[in-house]
Amino acid sequence: MVGSQIAKVLESKHKDYKLGDLVMGYFGWQSHSVHHGDEPCSLGLDKIKPYVLPDIQGLSPSLGLGFLGMPGNTAYFGFLEICKPKAGETVVVNAAAGAVGMHVGQIAKIKGCRVIGFAGSDDKVEWLKKEIGFDAAYNYKTVDIDKALAESAPNGVDCYFDNVGGEMSSIVMNRMNHFGRVSVCGAISSYNDAVKPKATLIQGMVNRSELKIEGFMVYRWEERWLEGIKQNIQWIKEGKLKYQETITNGFEKIPQAFIEMLEGKNFGKAIIKA
Known part of the structure; x- marks a missing residue:
């Protein structure tokens, strides 16, 4: 099973990885790994090789x-490079209380x-509005999405960061400028x-409004990877970014935590502490 880890180096014969280093890598759902170090992890995510966690200035x-x-880099590059937001524009993000969605929304405010934002529970909606300053947020399970947008975006939507797809996206795109x-x-x-x-169907609205729709994989920006991390550290230190994590203790609970994440039960990033 594919999974990213922050792993501690227990033994090393590689000059770039020292005993005790914390390394981010796609080592999978396993407690111990042996890796060459110079190659990407062979779990289908073949762009980013393991890297030593940079100085995160006392953060977890x-x-x-x-x-x-x-x-974090998905939010940073995927939003800024594709949406290219301008001050005063209206941004919609769904799965807005997830690790990527809440990050995108805060960058948009910056x-x-x-x-x-649209999220899956009233608690998440309240957090988005009261804690991180979303101008409007809704529980997509209990509102009419089109009416919610008519209320909160009467002048239309300029940027849409889509984590969900489906009918919600058709509704949002029909409201775009x-x-x-x-x-x-x-x-999702x-x-x-x-x-x-x-x-x-969205083709008519895409054509009529001359929308730009672009999918992406974050590894496109591999060569700028540390740029995103460093900027996000700075924003956290400046108090401009707030985060949430749902931490589950116990390696054996990985399947349970994974299922709950897909069901939307996590708040922010879903983490297993082994």
Whole structure:
């Protein structure tokens, strides 16, 4: 099973990895690994080789799996490079209380945007509004999404960071302004469906509003990896980024935590402390 770890080096014959170093790598669901060090991990994620966690200035090493790791860089590069937000624009993000979504929303606020989020519980919605300053947030399970957008984005949506796909995305894109930008990060709504769900066609609205829709894999920015981590450290230290982690204790609970993450029960990054 694919899984990223912050692992401690117990023995090393490699000049770049020293005894006691904390290393981020895709070593899988296992307690111990032997790795060459110069090659990417062979778990299907073949772009990033293991790297020693940079100086995170006293923050928890677990953040190397979240805000200071792949999810953080997903938010940093996937939002800024594709959506290219401008101050005063309206941004919509779904799965907004997840590790990537809450990060995107906060970067949007840093850039001076109006931010609307959709999450899966009332508690998450309250946190998004009261703790990290979303301008509006809704429980997608209990609201009419189109009416919610009419209320909170009467002048339309400029940027949409999409983690979910499906009918929600069709609704959001129908509310987008001319030359709106959509960053497609994921499609949570259909990952576990044997029969893929149908959603309203988007081609007409894409054509009419001349939307830009771009999917991405974060490893595109491998050569700038530390840039994202360093900027996110700075924003955390400045109090501009707040994070949440759902930590489950016990290696044997990995399957349970994974299932609960897919069910949306995690708040922020789902972490296993082995």
